[in-house]
Amino acid sequence: MRRAGVTLAAVAVLAVAGCTDTPTTSTEPTERPSSASASPSEASDSPTTSTSPTTSTPSPRSAPSGPPRVSGTIAGDLAVPWGMAFLPDRSALIAERDSGRVRHVATNGQTTNAGTVPGVRARGEGGLLGLAVAPTFRSQPYVYAYFTGAEDNRIVRMPYTDNRLGRPEVVLSGIPSEAVHNGGRMVFGPDGMLYVGTGDATEGEESQDRTSLGGKILRITPEGRPAAGNPFAGSAVWSYGHRNVQGLAFDPDGRLWASEFGQDTWDEVNLIRKGGNYGWPEAEGIARDPRYVDPIAQWRTDDASPSGLAYAGGSLWMAGLRGERLWRIPIEDGHRSGSPQAFFTGDYGRLRTIAAAPDGSLWLTTSNTDGRGTPGGRDDRILRVTLGGPDGR
Numbered sequence: 001m002r003r004a005g006v007t008l009a010a011v012a013v014l015a016v017a018g019c020t021d022t023p024t025t026s027t028e029p030t031e032r033p034s035s036a037s038a039s040p041s042e043a044s045d046s047p048t049t050s051t052s053p054t055t056s057t058p059s060p061r062s063a064p065s066g067p068p069r070v071s072g073t074i075a076g077d078l079a080v081p082w083g084m085a086f087l088p089d090r091s092a093l094i095a096e097r098d099s100g101r102v103r104h105v106a107t108n109g110q111t112t113n114a115g116t117v118p119g120v121r122a123r124g125e126g127g128l129l130g131l132a133v134a135p136t137f138r139s140q141p142y143v144y145a146y147f148t149g150a151e152d153n154r155i156v157r158m159p160y161t162d163n164r165l166g167r168p169e170v171v172l173s174g175i176p177s178e179a180v181h182n183g184g185r186m187v188f189g190p191d192g193m194l195y196v197g198t199g200d201a202t203e204g205e206e207s208q209d210r211t212s213l214g215g216k217i218l219r220i221t222p223e224g225r226p227a228a229g230n231p232f233a234g235s236a237v238w239s240y241g242h243r244n245v246q247g248l249a250f251d252p253d254g255r256l257w258a259s260e261f262g263q264d265t266w267d268e269v270n271l272i273r274k275g276g277n278y279g280w281p282e283a284e285g286i287a288r289d290p291r292y293v294d295p296i297a298q299w300r301t302d303d304a305s306p307s308g309l310a311y312a313g314g315s316l317w318m319a320g321l322r323g324e325r326l327w328r329i330p331i332e333d334g335h336r337s338g339s340p341q342a343f344f345t346g347d348y349g350r351l352r353t354i355a356a357a358p359d360g361s362l363w364l365t366t367s368n369t370d371g372r373g374t375p376g377g378r379d380d381r382i383l384r385v386t387l388g389g390p391d392g393r
Helices: none
Strands: 012-014 024-026 069-075 081-086 092-096 101-105 111-116 128-133 142-148 153-161 169-175 186-188 194-197 216-220 237-240 245-250 256-260 266-271 297-300 306-312 315-320 326-332 341-343 351-356 362-366 382-386
Touching: 069 101, 081 142, 081 351, 081 362, 092 128, 101 128, 128 186, 128 194, 169 216, 186 245, 194 245, 216 245, 245 315, 256 306, 266 306, 306 362, 315 362
Parallel strands: 081 128, 245 306, 306 351
Antiparallel strands: 012 024, 069 382, 081 092, 092 101, 101 111, 128 142, 142 153, 153 169, 186 194, 194 216, 216 237, 245 256, 256 266, 266 297, 306 315, 315 326, 315 351, 326 341, 351 362, 362 382
């Protein structure tokens, strides 16, 4: 299902200082990209406002003093955990891809069923995928779910009271679906809008078609309508030319970052620009073509195959499936500020979702029960990752 990569202009060695695996040969942009990486038509503004979601937790800007470490297992015996979203009481909801169940995980790790999302049709990489909690949850207790149905991928919202999900309401439908390349990650931005990563559903041409919802990052209102200020009038599309976006994260300055599956050659992390064209299927990885926005970092597919993305401690943290490792990508002022580093290589198997927890740690899920891994004891698990010193701060 992967496509041959484009010819790239330069080759450099990716120095992985302090990693747990050997350095990887890769092609990367300079740490502060030239202006040619974005076309003149792309706006450089970020979706920032003075108000942050009520459920968000500020992340420290300073880099951690040491390597991350797994300090324990929060919960286990989960079946293909995919989406993760924290509630205001610091507990979390976890989506199980194949069963369609949403699990509630208390701060002490106790796990209960919150309900099953109706209409989920799990096949291949499709099923119950991303979760998001409304930033207005205390007054409007909605939980959003992205899932593969009988004919499409769609987004529903459900009231959540007394640790139970209520009846779903469809807010957006018609997102192309297939056995693979379904995207599925969602996150509310600091502007209160919902940002959604979608896949091309194996039809690369969909990614360049701005009338299609496939191969895009969407920006919609909580009711599912195209948000005011989107770059294309009447459209939910925020950026396009993506192959399969499965990781979204905002930094403290309101910049949006995304991790993306490549095909045969390069996986990517991108800084998302309003109206930006990220090149797929014409470009995979760094193209140095003024029509497209280049990634800030890229990896061979065996070293990454990324899904979840989170921001904490001055870095982006990216979970790798085939790569079976956690990547740290230091960033500063909208640029990569150092070489990516890999941790936990092969220690826990396939890694799917990572999220910044309210206590300052990271919650990291394994994905060894998805048919492509080898389950170990209590898989799949949620691991607690602490940053820097022994207390995680």
